[in-house]
Amino acid sequence: MAKQNWKGSALLAPVPAVLVSCGNGEKDNLITIGWTGIVCTQPPKLYISVRPERFSYELIKQSKEFCVNLPTAEMARAVDWCGVRSGRDYDKFAEMKLTKADSFAVNCKSVAECPLTLECKVDSIVPLGSHDMFIADIVNVAVDESLLDENGRLMLEKANLLAYAHGDYFTLGKKIGDFGFSVRKKRNLKRYRK
């Protein structure tokens, strides 16, 4: 395969497309974030990178709290709109008809319509250039009961989550395998033979 070499750019894909909620109750806001990821498993930590000029930046910096709400593909229009518009001009919850829910472990509101919410407390802020990275502890996960099977196991594949790749929003498609499938093949074959 012939390759072209381009200057460095933010071409990682696919990435999550999440609704981050923040604010102190007087002013609540939503910001759409693609620059997010898990940075540590134990203790569980994630980051979000936010431009300092964004309205949510000061809200998060002051309260040191935010929620990462995972939207469904049906919510793509609201996700996009919250990424384009500013909380300085709009009440985004009201405009997008999204419901504020009380969170469990933080004071800022969650998005009730999102089936999963990761409630976060900021640990540190790392300035990097266009964006500052907020590194945060995931202190609670709120999970919609409709995603749990009869044993209480999370069936996240039923959530119809959104992905973002190079400017486009996508659903998730076909499941290819689960972690470890490449080394479990023989054992599975034996199981089928029983």
Add this chain to the structure above:
Amino acid sequence: MAKQNWKGSALLAPVPAVLVSCGNGEKDNLITIGWTGIVCTQPPKLYISVRPERFSYELIKQSKEFCVNLPTAEMARAVDWCGVRSGRDYDKFAEMKLTKADSFAVNCKSVAECPLTLECKVDSIVPLGSHDMFIADIVNVAVDESLLDENGRLMLEKANLLAYAHGDYFTLGKKIGDFGFSVRKKRNLKRYRK
């Protein structure tokens, strides 16, 4: 929607599933990484989080370089295998029949079969617990020419990239819209009427 509250955990999804190549030419290795994301757009920076006990950890710490290779869904078995096995025990390039390609701006090898490679130089290492975060500058992007249209524009949707969600690998599914579609609707309608 009734919610259950769980203790904090790494339940962000979907995330990328990438093959990170590293090493100094004497010893080259591959490690599958889901804990990665863009942390800054200008200058372009990403992170990968790696457990210090992983074989790749020392390779990256010593050379201060790595490549984030974006695999296709057809490569899911190799991606999974490289996440389960250790470079201490296997030559992963050879075992998975992946081709070492010279990179453009770093000394470590790229994966020729991956349509996109982000070549990275480590900027800082942040210890967080189970994982250390490598924050790195993206110094070059190698793009397969088969993904470019006649104007040289990247059609990343043709790459058939892999996503990872809660232990499962997925293809990307249906395209829902592009960034800004929620506010461009009227203009598009006008264009149709012409």
